[in-house]
Amino acid sequence: MPVKIPMEKWAGSVRTVTLGATAADGGTRQHTVTVGGETTLPFLHFEGEIPNRPVVATEIQDRRPDGWSELLMEAWGDRMNDPGDWAKAAEEAGADLIALTFGLTGLDGQPTSAESARLAVRKVLDATGLPVMVSGPGQAEVDNELLVAVAEEGAGERLVLGYCEDRNYRTIVAAALGHGHLVHARTAMDVNLAKQLNILINDMQLPLDRIIMDPTTGALGYGIEYGYSVMERLRLAALQGDSMTQLPMLVTVGEETWKAKESKVGQGVPETWGVWEERAINWEAVTASSLIQSGADIVVVRHPESVKRVHAVIDSMMTANDRGGS
Amino acid sequence: MALSGIQIYKLLPGGQRPPHPKANCKECGFPTCLAFAMKLAAKQAELSVCGYVSDESKDKLSAAAAPPIRLAKVSSNGHEVAAGNETVMFRHEKTFFHRPGLFLRVKDTDGVEAIKAAVSSADAYLVDYVGMELTLDGFAVEAASGDATAFGAAIGAVRGASDRPLVLMSADAALMEAGLEAAEGMTPLVHSANADNWEAMAQLAKKHQAPLAVCADSLDGLADLTQKIKAAGVEDMVLDPCVGTMAGALSSLTQLRRLALKENFRPLGYPIIAFPGEWCEDTEAAAVLAIAKYAGFVVLDEFSPASIYPLLVFRQNIYTNPQEPIQVTPGLYEINKPGPSDPVMVTTNFSITYFSVSNEIEGSGNKGWLLVADAEGMSVLTAWAAGKFDAERIAKTVKVTGIEDKISHRSIILPGHVAVLSGELEEELPGWEIKVGPREAVNLPQYLKMAI
Ligand code: SF4
Numbered sequence: 001m002p003v004k005i006p007m008e009k010w011a012g013s014v015r016t017v018t019l020g021a022t023a024a025d026g027g028t029r030q031h032t033v034t035v036g037g038e039t040t041l042p043f044l045h046f047e048g049e050i051p052n053r054p055v056v057a058t059e060i061q062d063r064r065p066d067g068w069s070e071l072l073m074e075a076w077g078d079r080m081n082d083p084g085d086w087a088k089a090a091e092e093a094g095a096d097l098i099a100l101t102f103g104l105t106g107l108d109g110q111p112t113s114a115e116s117a118r119l120a121v122r123k124v125l126d127a128t129g130l131p132v133m134v135s136g137p138g139q140a141e142v143d144n145e146l147l148v149a150v151a152e153e154g155a156g157e158r159l160v161l162g163y164c165e166d167r168n169y170r171t172i173v174a175a176a177l178g179h180g181h182l183v184h185a186r187t188a189m190d191v192n193l194a195k196q197l198n199i200l201i202n203d204m205q206l207p208l209d210r211i212i213m214d215p216t217t218g219a220l221g222y223g224i225e226y227g228y229s230v231m232e233r234l235r236l237a238a239l240q241g242d243s244m245t246q247l248p249m250l251v252t253v254g255e256e257t258w259k260a261k262e263s264k265v266g267q268g269v270p271e272t273w274g275v276w277e278e279r280a281i282n283w284e285a286v287t288a289s290s291l292i293q294s295g296a297d298i299v300v301v302r303h304p305e306s307v308k309r310v311h312a313v314i315d316s317m318m319t320a321n322d323r324g325g326s
Numbered sequence: 327m328a329l330s331g332i333q334i335y336k337l338l339p340g341g342q343r344p345p346h347p348k349a350n351c352k353e354c355g356f357p358t359c360l361a362f363a364m365k366l367a368a369k370q371a372e373l374s375v376c377g378y379v380s381d382e383s384k385d386k387l388s389a390a391a392a393p394p395i396r397l398a399k400v401s402s403n404g405h406e407v408a409a410g411n412e413t414v415m416f417r418h419e420k421t422f423f424h425r426p427g428l429f430l431r432v433k434d435t436d437g438v439e440a441i442k443a444a445v446s447s448a449d450a451y452l453v454d455y456v457g458m459e460l461t462l463d464g465f466a467v468e469a470a471s472g473d474a475t476a477f478g479a480a481i482g483a484v485r486g487a488s489d490r491p492l493v494l495m496s497a498d499a500a501l502m503e504a505g506l507e508a509a510e511g512m513t514p515l516v517h518s519a520n521a522d523n524w525e526a527m528a529q530l531a532k533k534h535q536a537p538l539a540v541c542a543d544s545l546d547g548l549a550d551l552t553q554k555i556k557a558a559g560v561e562d563m564v565l566d567p568c569v570g571t572m573a574g575a576l577s578s579l580t581q582l583r584r585l586a587l588k589e590n591f592r593p594l595g596y597p598i599i600a601f602p603g604e605w606c607e608d609t610e611a612a613a614v615l616a617i618a619k620y621a622g623f624v625v626l627d628e629f630s631p632a633s634i635y636p637l638l639v640f641r642q643n644i645y646t647n648p649q650e651p652i653q654v655t656p657g658l659y660e661i662n663k664p665g666p667s668d669p670v671m672v673t674t675n676f677s678i679t680y681f682s683v684s685n686e687i688e689g690s691g692n693k694g695w696l697l698v699a700d701a702e703g704m705s706v707l708t709a710w711a712a713g714k715f716d717a718e719r720i721a722k723t724v725k726v727t728g729i730e731d732k733i734s735h736r737s738i739i740l741p742g743h744v745a746v747l748s749g750e751l752e753e754e755l756p757g758w759e760i761k762v763g764p765r766e767a768v769n770l771p772q773y774l775k776m777a778i
Contacts, residue, residue: 002546005545006584042576043572043573043576044577046581220640221643222681226678232417259685259686259768261685262636272451272453274631274632274633275630275632285608286611286614290618290640293614312608312611316572316573317573317576318573319571319573
């Protein structure tokens with residue numbers, strides 16, 4: 001008997017956002033990355049369009065980080081000593097985007113200065129042709145100081161500047177407006193907070209197609225279900241026509257999962273957790289691939305192996321259905 | 327799908343055309359059949375109270391009351407795995423109910439000794455996740471050899487090494503019969519019936535009262551088969567949409583769930599079995615998709631602790647009821663074996679808050695005493711706003727946990743979000759020094775490093 005497939009008639013779609021600018025558009029990127037544009041839920045090819053693949057960003061820092069898992073230190077090795085070199089290594093490892101984050105202090109223990117932030121961004125832009133996202137250490141005054149300098153240094157590159165948070169977004173949005181950049185809008189696992197922040201940013205005249213929203217998530221085992229469901233709800237709202245939720249979504253999976261003990265620690269843990277490296281990469285890859293199913297357009301990861309794993313999953317999800325949708 | 331009061335009324339004596347002689351007789355205790363129908367729709371009355379409902383109406387009413395996805399169970403020696411009875415497409419709409427069973431596949435060509443070894447170690451696997459003990463649910467045994475004796479021996483080997491339920495896999499009815507005999511005494515899942523073998527498979531499933539998995543590579547084909555098999559007298563079925571990619575699996579499984587829930591389409595209102603190992607090289611990612619997107623039974627091809635642990639945790643997370651925030655027990659938690667001079671910190675009993683804080687302290691190698699106040703399962707800011715995390719509650723936590731006897735100092739670190747409580751807490755805890763820590767757990771290690 002012929003079965004009629006129930007289709008949803010979605011009223012809305014996700015906005016298309018382009019990261020990075022090539023010489024033709026006033027930047028120096030070799031190519032740009034476009035995300036968003038979905039007219040249905042993640043990967044339901046039988047129902048709507050998924051015009052752009054989700055992408056994988058690799059997180060690098062402005063200097064050799066403190067407190068990162070040994071596994072990550074081994075994976076990137078000496079290339080972590082210089083942000084340009086690290087960015088290049090990330091590009092070689094298959095990243096679609098570079099996500100540069102600043103620590104609060106430099107290796108010398110002194111607070112990170114605007115000047116050193118500028119220098120780090122310059123190195124990254126010179127070393128790679130990929131679009132770049134840049135975010136501060138997450139403390140309002142420091143973020144503002146560093147990001148204003150970064151915005152000037154990278155003028156015209158369509159960088160993604162972060163983090164805009166409800167308590168601190170004005171300076172960063174102004175910097176993005178002034179120098180042709182995008183912003184990374186971060187809220188704490190709540191649909192209404194995410195919407196509210198988009199409205200505030202948009203009220204400052206930054207067009208919606210220059211905002212990437214980060215609803216944040218917990219790692220696998222540490223609240224992933226909250227992030228997962230908030231993303232599903234945001235995407236449903238977008239498809240139902242709520243314009244302030246129609247933005248591509250980003251999640252910083254690496255930052256969350258590598259805090260988890262399962263990833264960070266190799267010794268003194270239960271044997272049932274399995275081989276450390278395998279487990280740690282699974283932790284990051286499983287968190288990332290499940291959040292892609294709930295609507296993430298950009299996942300930021302830390303381990304080079306995760307980049308490969310998540311790309312393979314995206315390939316598999318973007319392969320046209322083996323069965324034409326019946 | 328639940329019927330409305332009017333739909334029910336049309337099936338009662340008063341709603342039939344022509345009306346039944348007893349229409350509106352009030353024997354049910356309601357003034358009219360319509361009033362009774364409204365109570366039935368609201369589940370405030372029992373149909374049996376009316377003695378005049380036709381058999382035909384009774385059938386229709388009970389069919390409508392059946393869940394849109396029929397429950398299927400496999401069991402053995404007190405272990406049971408049930409799938410079905412789900413009611414929503416997205417977990418935030420209500421919750422997902424039956425955690426999908428995770429089964430490890432072995433083949434009868436692996437050899438009896440290898441099977442025993444693989445099954446015993448997988449069977450013994452048990453991992454503690456926030457106080458819950460997580461395990462695999464069972465095994466799938468595949469008749470890859472084509473030999474009835476080998477299949478029977480393999481099943482015997484699995485049973486010798488594990489008490490858990492089984493999925494028996496063969497498309498050959500004669501082999502399946504041998505398998506079912508070897509599985510005597512348990513209720514395995516029979517996998518699978520297809521367009522060619524369904525009559526014989528249906529007979530076997532009926533004879534052994536086992537649920538039957540039905541395999542077809544189109545939804546049309548699946549619906550055809552389930553109807554024929556149902557007509558042959560088998561009620562308990564499981565669907566195998568035979569997909570080969572992750573995108574194909576997501577499409578098929580979403581369509582099946584929608585047909586069952588939104589259309590109440592009975593021929594496809596059964597739980598689903600998935601073989602994620604056949605979708606993508608990244609078997610963890612494929613299994614994650616199966617768990618999140620609607621499989622009821624998941625058959626894995628590989629077993630290693632580093633790979634099963636994340637899957638078990640993911641399943642636990644996705645099947646958590648979003649209406650009931652998971653809480654940890656309030657009290658004193660010791661992190662990294664603290665001593666009398668180590669710092670005392672306080673947070674709430676919202677599980678995510680607790681795990682973020684304890685994870686930061688533990689992961690950074692700091693020692694500390696973590697006081698978890700009873701904030702009714704809310705995060706720091708929410709609980710504070712709701713008056714569930716105030717100076718009084720914090721002071722009470724300090725007193726009841728007996729922390730004062732374990733430490734040589736009198737200093738407590740508050741979450742930065744509730745710095746405003748410092749003054750009141752000083753009054754509640756005379757002699758204590760109140761310090762304000764960072765707002766976010768992630769900054770705790772740095773704070774502790776500088777503070778010590
Ligand atoms: S018992 Fe109630 S429902 Fe049944 S016929 Fe009489 S009035 Fe109608």
